[in-house]
Amino acid sequence: xxxxxxxxxxxxxxxxxxxxxxxxxxxxxxxxxxxxLVAAGCAPHETVVVSGIGCSSRLPGYVETYGFNSLHxxxxxxxxGVKLASPRLTVVAVGGDGDGLAIGGNHFxxxxxxxVDIAYVMLDNEIYGLTKGQAGPTTPTxxxxxxxxxxxxDPSIDPCALALAVGASWVGRGFSGDVxxxxxxxxxxxxxxxxxxxNIISPCVTWRGEEQHKELRTKMRAVPADHxxxxxxxxxxxxxxxxxxxxxxxxxxxxxxLLDELAEIERRARATGAADFLKAFRPAAA
Amino acid sequence: xxxxxTLSIVGSGGDGAVVAGDLVAMACAGRxxxxxxxxxxxxxxxxxxxxxxxxxGTAPLFAQADAIDALVVFRFADFARFRSEIALVDRCLVLxxxxxxxxxxxxxxxxxxxxxPFAQLAKDAGAPAAKNIIALGLLSAIFGLPLDGLRGALxxxxxxxxxxxxxxxxxxxxxxxxHAATLNVDVAKLAEHSEPPRLLMSGNEAxxxxxxxxxxxxxxxxxxxxxxxxxxxLSEWLPKSxxxxxxxxxxxxxxxxxxxASFAGAKAMTSTSGPGLSLMSEILGLSSxxxxxxxxxxxxxxxxxxxxxxxxxxxxxxHALYGSHGDTPRVVLAPCDVEDAFxxxxxxFNIAEEFQLPVIVLSDQLIxxxxxxxxxxxxxxxxxxxxxxxxxxxxxxxxxxxxPDGVSPMxxxxxxxxxYQTNGLEHDERGRPASLxxxxxQMNAKRYRKLDAVAQRYPLFRRFGSEQPELGILCWGSSSGxxxxxxxxxxxxxxxxxxxxxxxxxxxxxxELQSFIDSCERILVIELSYSAQFHHYLxxxxxxxxxxxxxxxxxxxKSLSVSExxxxxxxxVRAETLREVLA
Numbered sequence: 001x002x003x004x005x006x007x008x009x010x011x012x013x014x015x016x017x018x019x020x021x022x023x024x025x026x027x028x029x030x031x032x033x034x035x036x037l038v039a040a041g042c043a044p045h046e047t048v049v050v051s052g053i054g055c056s057s058r059l060p061g062y063v064e065t066y067g068f069n070s071l072h073x074x075x076x077x078x079x080x081g082v083k084l085a086s087p088r089l090t091v092v093a094v095g096g097d098g099d100g101l102a103i104g105g106n107h108f109x110x111x112x113x114x115x116v117d118i119a120y121v122m123l124d125n126e127i128y129g130l131t132k133g134q135a136g137p138t139t140p141t142x143x144x145x146x147x148x149x150x151x152x153x154d155p156s157i158d159p160c161a162l163a164l165a166v167g168a169s170w171v172g173r174g175f176s177g178d179v180x181x182x183x184x185x186x187x188x189x190x191x192x193x194x195x196x197x198x199n200i201i202s203p204c205v206t207w208r209g210e211e212q213h214k215e216l217r218t219k220m221r222a223v224p225a226d227h228x229x230x231x232x233x234x235x236x237x238x239x240x241x242x243x244x245x246x247x248x249x250x251x252x253x254x255x256x257x258l259l260d261e262l263a264e265i266e267r268r269a270r271a272t273g274a275a276d277f278l279k280a281f282r283p284a285a286a
Numbered sequence: 287x288x289x290x291x292t293l294s295i296v297g298s299g300g301d302g303a304v305v306a307g308d309l310v311a312m313a314c315a316g317r318x319x320x321x322x323x324x325x326x327x328x329x330x331x332x333x334x335x336x337x338x339x340x341x342x343g344t345a346p347l348f349a350q351a352d353a354i355d356a357l358v359v360f361r362f363a364d365f366a367r368f369r370s371e372i373a374l375v376d377r378c379l380v381l382x383x384x385x386x387x388x389x390x391x392x393x394x395x396x397x398x399x400x401x402x403p404f405a406q407l408a409k410d411a412g413a414p415a416a417k418n419i420i421a422l423g424l425l426s427a428i429f430g431l432p433l434d435g436l437r438g439a440l441x442x443x444x445x446x447x448x449x450x451x452x453x454x455x456x457x458x459x460x461x462x463x464x465h466a467a468t469l470n471v472d473v474a475k476l477a478e479h480s481e482p483p484r485l486l487m488s489g490n491e492a493x494x495x496x497x498x499x500x501x502x503x504x505x506x507x508x509x510x511x512x513x514x515x516x517x518x519x520l521s522e523w524l525p526k527s528x529x530x531x532x533x534x535x536x537x538x539x540x541x542x543x544x545x546x547a548s549f550a551g552a553k554a555m556t557s558t559s560g561p562g563l564s565l566m567s568e569i570l571g572l573s574s575x576x577x578x579x580x581x582x583x584x585x586x587x588x589x590x591x592x593x594x595x596x597x598x599x600x601x602x603x604x605h606a607l608y609g610s611h612g613d614t615p616r617v618v619l620a621p622c623d624v625e626d627a628f629x630x631x632x633x634x635f636n637i638a639e640e641f642q643l644p645v646i647v648l649s650d651q652l653i654x655x656x657x658x659x660x661x662x663x664x665x666x667x668x669x670x671x672x673x674x675x676x677x678x679x680x681x682x683x684x685x686x687x688x689x690p691d692g693v694s695p696m697x698x699x700x701x702x703x704x705x706y707q708t709n710g711l712e713h714d715e716r717g718r719p720a721s722l723x724x725x726x727x728q729m730n731a732k733r734y735r736k737l738d739a740v741a742q743r744y745p746l747f748r749r750f751g752s753e754q755p756e757l758g759i760l761c762w763g764s765s766s767g768x769x770x771x772x773x774x775x776x777x778x779x780x781x782x783x784x785x786x787x788x789x790x791x792x793x794x795x796x797x798e799l800q801s802f803i804d805s806c807e808r809i810l811v812i813e814l815s816y817s818a819q820f821h822h823y824l825x826x827x828x829x830x831x832x833x834x835x836x837x838x839x840x841x842x843x844k845s846l847s848v849s850e851x852x853x854x855x856x857x858x859v860r861a862e863t864l865r866e867v868l869a
Contacts, residue, residue, distance in 0.1 A: 016718060045702045050546070053710070060707050061718060066699040067707035068549060069719070070542075071572050077539035081546025081554070082699070084530050085504050089550065089699055107542075110535040262530050269525035277498055277523055278662065281485045283316030283435065284442035 009034040014064045025176030025202030026056050036186035047090045050079040054096035055130045056123035073104030076111040079118045091118040098128050101137040112195050113167040116258040119189040119196045125204035133207040161239035163197040170196035171251040177217050194257040223248030287477040290343035291429045292351035297360040299333025302418030307338030313435030315659045318481025320347045323657045335364035344479045349767035352847045358421045411461040413454035423462020430475030485662045489627040489653035490515035493583050496631030497555050503529035504554040506543035511595045512651040513585035516557040537562035541569040548579050551698035557583035560602045570644045571610035572710045579638035586650040588842045598651035599842025601815040606646045615733050617645040618792040622766040625660040636670035641736045652764040652845050684715040692735035737793045745795035751784030757858050758806030759785040765846050772851035781859050800828045808858050809835040814842040
C-alpha cells in the first residue's frame with residue numbers, strides 16, 4: 001500500500017451508475033466500500049476488487065480501482081491468483097450469498113483454510129436477485145420464492161458459521177443499514193493479515209419485501225464488549241441466531257497466511273542449491 | 287551388428303523393472319545413442335505388475351518399436367497383463383527364472399527361451415534385491431550396450447545411498463555380464479556408437495521446462511493422470527526462481543487462479559487432462575472474452591468421462607477447438623514429440639502473452655510420459671513478452687481500445703492512471719458492461735482479428751517425405767512419429783509418400799495445408815479418435831476431396847504402430863510402387 005498521497009472516498013467512486021433497484025442495501029455497502037478503502041489506507045491503483053456474478057458482483061464497476069467482474073462463483077480463485085502474483089496489491093473479493101455459498105462454496109472453504117491474504121465481503125440478501133427471485137443458500141426454510149412455489153425445503157446456512165468452521169482467521173458480520181459500523185468492519189477486514197470474511201446482511205427490496213430492512217434494524221445489536229474474538233467457540237454463539245442480528249467482529253486471530261507459507265517454501269527451495277533444472281535429465285559421466 | 291535394439295522388462299512391485307529401464311536408457315543417452323522408453327502399469331497404486339520397454343538406436347527414432355528383440359520376465363504371471371501390448375520379433379530372446387515355465391502364448395511364438403537364475407545370481411553377488419541389475423548386465427553384454435555408461439548411471443542413481451549399496455549393485459551388474467558369457471547366445475550386437483551425451487526427458491518434463499524457459503512465474507494445478515508430473519516439477523522449480531506453484535481444490539480454481547495471476551501481470555500456466563479441461567472450459571471463455579493470457583497444457587488420455595486414465599488418445603481435439611460456450615477465440619498447439627513439447631509450451635506463452643488469449647497445448651499420454659533422448663542444445667526458443675500499456679500524463683486509458691491487429695495494450699494493476707474493470711460480461715473499450723449488438727459485434731470482430739495475426743505469424747507445421755507425393759498423410763501430435771518412420775521405410779522401397787503435420791491446430795495453417803493437399807494424388811488422414819475428430823475438423827477448414835481421401839481413425843488405448851500405417855498406406859499407393867515396396 002502506498003501512503004504518499006491521501007485519498008478520499010470520492011477518489012474511489014467511479015462514474016458508472018449502479019444497476020441496482022432503488023432502496024437496495026447494496027448502495028449503502030458500496031458507500032462503505034469507498035470509505036473503507038480510504039480508512040484502510042489503500043491507493044486506487046494498488047487495489048483490485050474482484051467479484052463473481054450476481055447483483056452485488058456488479059460492485060467492482062462502481063469502484064475506481066482495478067476491477068474484475070468475473071464468473072459466477074469464481075471470485076475467490078481469481079482473487080487468489082491476483083494476490084499471489086502481486087502481493088503488494090490490496091485484494092478485495094465481493095459477491096452474493098448464492099455466488100459464494102452455492103456455486104462457489106468449494107472455493108470459499110479452500111480460500112479460507114489456506115488463509116489467503118484477501119478480504120472477502122459477502123453481500124447477503126437471502127435470494128437470487130439478478131435472476132429474479134429464486135431461493136438461495138441463505139433463504140429461510142419454508143419461504144415461498146419463484147423457485148420454491150410451495151415453500152423452500154432446504155435449511156439455510158449462516159455464512160459466518162461456515163467461515164468459522166472452514167478456518168477463516170477473521171470473521172465479521174455487518175448490516176447495510178449501519179454504514180458507519182460496516183465501514184469500520186470492512187476496513188478491519190482489509191487490514192487483516194490473512195483471509196478475512198465479512199458477511200453483510202444487505203436486504204433485497206424487490207424480492208424480500210420493503211419491510212425487511214426495518215425489521216433487521218430492530219433486531220440489530222452489537223457484539224458484547226466482553227466477547228473474546230480469539231475464541232472460536234464463543235464466536236459460534238453469534239451464528240444461527242434466529243431472531244437476533246449480531247454485528248461486529250466475531251473472530252480475529254493471527255497466523256501465517258498463504259503468502260507467508262509460500263515465502264517460507266521459497267526460502268526452503270532456494271536453500272536446496274542453485275537452480276539447474278536439467279540436471280536430472282543429464283546422463284552421468286561414464 | 288544392428289542399428290537398433292528393443293528390450294522389455296516385466297516385473298511386479300519390488301522387481302525394479304522400471305528402474306532397470308531408466309538405467310539402461312540413461313546409459314545409452316550418455317553415449318549419444320537415441321532412446322525411446324515407455325512404461326506400462328497395472329491398476330495398483332503401489333506394487334503390482336509393471337513393464338518397461340526401451341528402444342535404442344544409432345539413428346534418430348520417432349516411434350516405439352513394433353516388436354521387441356528381448357524380453358526379461360521375472361514372473362510370467364505378471365506378463366499376462368501386457369501380452370496384447372508387447373509383440374515379439376521372430377526368435378525374440380525371452381529370459382526367465384528356471385522354475386517359471388513360459389505360458390503357451392509365448393512358447394508358440396518361436397521365441398528363444400533362456401532360463402536365468404536371476405534371484406540366485408543376485409544373492410550370490412551379495413545384492414539380493416538387485417535381480418533387475420543382473421538382467422541389465424546380461425542384456426548389455428548380449429546386445430553390446432554401453433557398460434561404462436551403466437556403471438555411471440548406477441552410481442548416479444544410488445548417489446544418496448551408502449557406498450555399500452552402490453558396490454553391491456556394481457557387483458550384480460558384473461555378475462550379469464559374467465553370466466552372459468556362459469549362455470553362448472548368438473545375436474547381433476548394437477553397432478559401436480559414440481556421440482556427445484543427450485538429455486533423456488519426457489514430454490511432461492519438457493513442457494515444465496518450457497514453462498520455466500518462457501518465464502512462467504505462476505502455476506496452479508490439480509492432480510490428474512497423465513499430467514501430474516508437470517505440477518510436481520513446477521512445485522520444485524518455481525519457488526527456486528521466485529515464482530509460485532499452488533495446488534488448488536479443483537480445475538475451476540486452477541485456471542481461475544491462473545487468469546487472476548495473469549491479470550496481475552504474471553506469466554501463468556496450468557496443466558490438466560480431459561476431465562480437467564472439461565471443467566476449465568468455463569474460465570477458458572473468461573480468458574478469451576476478458577483478453578487475459580492463459581496457458582493450458584492438456585495431456586490427452588482416453589475419454590469420455592474418466593475413460594482410460596493411463597492411456598493415450600487424440601480425442602480431446604474437438605473440446606480444445608470448440609469447448610466453452612459462445613464465440614470463443616483460442617489458440618491450440620500440438621507437439622509432435624518430447625522435444626516439441628518444450629517448443630510448443632514456450633510458443634504457447636509467446637502467443638498467449640502477445641495476443642492476450644487462452645492457448646491450449648494438446649499433448650498426449652504417449653508424448654507426456656515416454657522418455658526420449660533430445661539434444662540439450664535444442665532446448666532454446668525465443669521468448670516474447672506482453673504488450674503492456676505505456677501511459678502518457680493525462681491519457682484516457684481504454685483497456686480494450688480498437689487496434690489494427692485486435693491487441694490492446696494491457697495495463698497491470700499497480701500502474702497509476704490506468705485503473706479499469708475487466709469483465710466476463712461483454713464490455714466496451716473501457717471494460718464496462720455493454721449488451722448492445724453493435725458493441726458485441728465490434729468486440730467479437732476485435733477478438734477474432736487476433737487469430738488472423740496469429741495465423742500469419744505462426745504457421746507451425748512439419749512436412750516430411752516425398753516432394754511429389756502420390757500419397758499425402760495428414761496427422762497430428764504423437765501420431766506423426768510412426769507416420770514418419772512408415773514413410774521413410776516405404777519411400778526407401780520406392781513409394782512417394784509425404785506427410786503434413788500441423789503443430790498449430792487453431793488457427794490451422796490453412797493455405798499451406800491446402801496446397802499440400804492439392805499436390806497429392808491421394809490423401810490419408812490418420813488419428814487416434816474413434817469419431818475422426820481431426821478429419822471432420824479438416825473438412826470444415828480446407829477442401830478435402832472425398833473421392834481422393836481415406837481415413838484411418840480408431841480409438842486410443844494402444845499407440846499407433848509403424849506397421850499399421852504401412853498397411854493403411856499400402857492400399858493407397860499405386861500398384862507399381864507397391865511391387866517395388868514389397869520387392
